[in-house]
Amino acid sequence: LAKTTQPISMDSYEGQEVNITCSHNNIATNDYITWYQQFPSQGPRFIIQGYKTKVTNEVASLFIPADRKSSTLSLPRVSLSDTAVYYCLVGALNSGGYQKVTFGTGTKLQVIP
Amino acid sequence: ETGVTQSPTHLIKTRGQQVTLRCSSQSGHNTVSWYQQALGQGPQFIFQYYREEENGRGNFPPRFSGLQFPNYSSELNVNALELDDSALYLCASSLRDTKETQYFGPGTRLLVL
Numbered sequence: 537l538a539k540t541t542q543p544i545s546m547d548s549y550e551g552q553e554v555n556i557t558c559s560h561n562n563i564a565t566n567d568y569i570t571w572y573q574q575f576p577s578q579g580p581r582f583i584i585q586g587y588k589t590k591v592t593n594e595v596a597s598l599f600i601p602a603d604r605k606s607s608t609l610s611l612p613r614v615s616l617s618d619t620a621v622y623y624c625l626v627g628a629l630n631s632g633g634y635q636k637v638t639f640g641t642g643t644k645l646q647v648i649p
Numbered sequence: 650e651t652g653v654t655q656s657p658t659h660l661i662k663t664r665g666q667q668v669t670l671r672c673s674s675q676s677g678h679n680t681v682s683w684y685q686q687a688l689g690q691g692p693q694f695i696f697q698y699y700r701e702e703e704n705g706r707g708n709f710p711p712r713f714s715g716l717q718f719p720n721y722s723s724e725l726n727v728n729a730l731e732l733d734d735s736a737l738y739l740c741a742s743s744l745r746d747t748k749e750t751q752y753f754g755p756g757t758r759l760l761v762l
Binding site: 570572578623639640641 | 691694756
């Protein structure tokens with residue numbers, strides 16, 4: 537499974553757009569990119585998933601360049617409630633060979649009033 | 650809410666004891682994965698169950714075992730508990746052979762004294 541690298545922490549003021557980049561140089565052809573959000577003592581919550589180019593949903597956008605060796609999660613106009621740890625995960629979810637899943641240490645986002 | 654439930658929410662055991670944690674998957678999901686999350690770390694994959702059989706395992710010893718039932722619910726059993734087993738145990742359900750992501754439960758916080 538492709539190893540991911542993210543910044544350990546980020547700070548942002550309320551109302552700003554936040555971009556968190558994840559590097560995954562060894563991503564395989566079948567791999568998808570998934571981002572999760574986790575609050576303390578809670579299970580990770582799915583944010584967004586993509587394969588290439590750009591994906592947008594009601595909470596975030598995911599930008600994936602053509603070589604797919606990195607991805608950027610974009611959170612528009614963050615609020616204090618967005619303070620959490622964000623994990624980037626790369627893998628072929630639920631494919632026949634999908635077995636191990638590796639989360640990195642994630643990016644701890646602190647939103648400041 | 651994801652529809653994935655776990656019980657109990659909290660548990661205290663002593664070293665050497667055995668523990669059973671339970672997970673009910675989201676309706677329609679046939680695959681369950683278990684993760685261990687130590688404080689300040691990302692979730693670590695323990696194993697995955699599909700069709701009542703183990704379908705992949707992370708770097709965990711055999712004293713970590715599991716079951717999946719015909720209704721797709723699952724149990725995680727840990728024998729001979731060690732102090733380092735203290736962690737948040739997460740269960741995630743998914744639908745195999747689709748690109749749909751995993752959805753996590755709230756977790757069970759286990760403390761081993």
